[in-house]
Amino acid sequence: MELVKPGIGLLFWMTITFSIVLYLLSKFAWKPILKSLREREDSINNALNSAEDARKLMSALKSDNEKLLQEARIERDKMLKEASDMKDSIIAQAKRSADEEGRKLIANAKESIEREKLNAMNQLKTQVAELSVDMAEKILRKKMDDRSQQEAFVNDNLKSISAN
Amino acid sequence: MAHSNKKIFKYLIPTFLIILYIGYASLKIANATIDEQHHSDSTSVQHESTIKVVEEEIHEELEHIEHEAHASKEKLNAGKLIMEHIADAYDWHIATVGQTHVSIPLPVIIKDDDGLKIFLSSRFHHGHKAYKGYKLEEGHIVAVNTDGTINHEASFYDLSITKNVAAMFIAVFLLCFIMFTVAGSYKKNGIAAPKGIQSFVEPLIIFIRDEVAKPSIGSKYEKFLPYLLTIFFFIFINNMFGLIPFFPGGANVTGNIAVTMILAIFTFAITSINGNVGYWKHIFMPPGVPGWLLPLMIPIEIIGMFNKPIVLTIRLFANITAGHIIILGFFSLIFIFAEMNAGLGFGVSVFSVAFTTFMSFLELLVAFLQAYVFTLLSSLYFGMAVEEHHSSEHH
Numbered sequence: 001m002e003l004v005k006p007g008i009g010l011l012f013w014m015t016i017t018f019s020i021v022l023y024l025l026s027k028f029a030w031k032p033i034l035k036s037l038r039e040r041e042d043s044i045n046n047a048l049n050s051a052e053d054a055r056k057l058m059s060a061l062k063s064d065n066e067k068l069l070q071e072a073r074i075e076r077d078k079m080l081k082e083a084s085d086m087k088d089s090i091i092a093q094a095k096r097s098a099d100e101e102g103r104k105l106i107a108n109a110k111e112s113i114e115r116e117k118l119n120a121m122n123q124l125k126t127q128v129a130e131l132s133v134d135m136a137e138k139i140l141r142k143k144m145d146d147r148s149q150q151e152a153f154v155n156d157n158l159k160s161i162s163a164n
Numbered sequence: 165m166a167h168s169n170k171k172i173f174k175y176l177i178p179t180f181l182i183i184l185y186i187g188y189a190s191l192k193i194a195n196a197t198i199d200e201q202h203h204s205d206s207t208s209v210q211h212e213s214t215i216k217v218v219e220e221e222i223h224e225e226l227e228h229i230e231h232e233a234h235a236s237k238e239k240l241n242a243g244k245l246i247m248e249h250i251a252d253a254y255d256w257h258i259a260t261v262g263q264t265h266v267s268i269p270l271p272v273i274i275k276d277d278d279g280l281k282i283f284l285s286s287r288f289h290h291g292h293k294a295y296k297g298y299k300l301e302e303g304h305i306v307a308v309n310t311d312g313t314i315n316h317e318a319s320f321y322d323l324s325i326t327k328n329v330a331a332m333f334i335a336v337f338l339l340c341f342i343m344f345t346v347a348g349s350y351k352k353n354g355i356a357a358p359k360g361i362q363s364f365v366e367p368l369i370i371f372i373r374d375e376v377a378k379p380s381i382g383s384k385y386e387k388f389l390p391y392l393l394t395i396f397f398f399i400f401i402n403n404m405f406g407l408i409p410f411f412p413g414g415a416n417v418t419g420n421i422a423v424t425m426i427l428a429i430f431t432f433a434i435t436s437i438n439g440n441v442g443y444w445k446h447i448f449m450p451p452g453v454p455g456w457l458l459p460l461m462i463p464i465e466i467i468g469m470f471n472k473p474i475v476l477t478i479r480l481f482a483n484i485t486a487g488h489i490i491i492l493g494f495f496s497l498i499f500i501f502a503e504m505n506a507g508l509g510f511g512v513s514v515f516s517v518a519f520t521t522f523m524s525f526l527e528l529l530v531a532f533l534q535a536y537v538f539t540l541l542s543s544l545y546f547g548m549a550v551e552e553h554h555s556s557e558h559h
Contacts, residue, residue: 003485006422007252009273009322013329014426021336021398022430026390029343033369034389036350043355 331415403531
């Protein structure tokens with residue numbers, strides 16, 4: 001029973017001591033300690049947050065870079081494609097114009113050949129005509145001693161010329 | 165190098181003061197004995213009444229010695245020994261060398277109708293002498309009549325600095341010293357990483373804040389945090405001091421019901437003062453209870469309200485006292501067996517020491533655990549007091 005009877009003296013001193021300790025520690029120990037702890041935690045949190053922000057910024061930059069690179073790549077591809085298209089079209093055009101030119105040249109050549117041929121034919125014809133006239137004159141001179149023969153001959157020649 | 169030397173001095177000074185006080189106290193005891201001898205030498209030149217008084221004193225002293233001698237021969241009473249160790253005392257017993265008790269006398273303060281009476285407990289001569297109308301009887305101060313009989317009617321308040329009070333003073337002095345040092349280094353270091361004793365205290369503070377106060381109280385925890393930290397460290401340091409078997413430990417502060425009762429009353433008072441409308445409504449108008457049950461429920465709620473501090477009081481008191489009793493019981497075993505046979509005593513001592521070592525480790529855990537439990541329950545009660553009750557959830 002002795003143990004569970006609180007002594008008045010101890011109750012008295014305990015109340016006083018504990019009140020004083022509570023006051024002193026609250027004012028001079030817990031307040032600054034808790035304040036510093038909170039400040040430290042805040043600063044750690046801030047540091048972590050800013051690190052996170054920096055990380056986000058970095059990744060944003062990286063993705064931006066990626067996008068730029070992608071765009072550049074697309075641009076390059078487009079340019080290459082355009083260039084190759086242009087090349088193709090130029091070649092095709094060149095081919096077309098060369099063909100045309102060739103055809104034109106050929107046509108010109110054919111025309112001049114035709115003309116030359118016609119000229120040559122005409123010349124040949126005149127020469128042949130002169131020759132044949134000459135020959136005919138010679139033959140006629142020899143044969144046309146009599147009138148009947150002359151007439152028969154002229155008629156024959158006329159016939160053959162008109163047949164030609 | 166110089167810095168660390170300075171630090172050592174900081175800790176050495178209180179230690180040195182304590183040692184000085186022990187030295188002073190033991191010197192005083194020695195002086196008292198010499199004084200008495202001196203008195204008996206000079207009796208021839210003084211008048212008869214003095215001789216008579218001195219003779220009586222000597223007679224008493226002789227009786228005392230005889231009694232002590234007799235006591236040392238009588239069978240060991242383990243129960244009495246244990247109770248003496250865990251109970252409060254008016255002097256701080258350090259050691260017994262032969263027949264001499266080396267103890268620190270503590271101040272006795274008595275408030276009665278005549279006013280305050282302050283003197284050292286050594287005046288009582290371990291209960292063999294009355295002083296200023298008071299006497300030490302069975303470890304308690306009682307008023308005595310002029311003829312030496314105990315006066316049971318006398319009303320007085322015994323406000324003595326007993327062993328528990330002194331031990332508590334030392335503990336709180338150390339606690340304040342540690343915490344002020346820590347607070348100082350926080351002020352000095354700012355938000356830098358903790359150093360030295362800061363590193364020991366900081367996890368405990370954060371533990372109380374984050375694991376005890378925040379979850380059980382909620383958003384209003386900051387208001388109660390200083391109190392919770394104070395009771396936690398107060399109980400913890402006193403528990404730890406209680407585990408030291410000799411001066412400046414050895415007292416059973418947190419195993420004393422007066423101490424735990426005051427702590428519980430503080431918790432109760434803070435709970436009641438901070439109790440919001442919801443808290444009181446829960447006690448006097450329990451929501452969701454049918455009207456005919458109210459005459460039963462309200463007394464139960466009121467008993468429950470007072471039950472909480474009583475439970476707090478008894479849990480801490482019983483846990484710490486039980487630990488002390490077990491350790492003392494193991495040690496008593498040695499002497500009980502040694503009375504039968506000296507060899508048996510030595511044999512048992514091996515097991516007793518082993519078990520006591522084990523118990524001491526357990527007590528270290530209990531010292532922390534009980535401080536934690538007391539703090540946790542207090543914060544739970546605060547949490548109940550400030551909790552926002554939503555009427556909708558009851559219907």
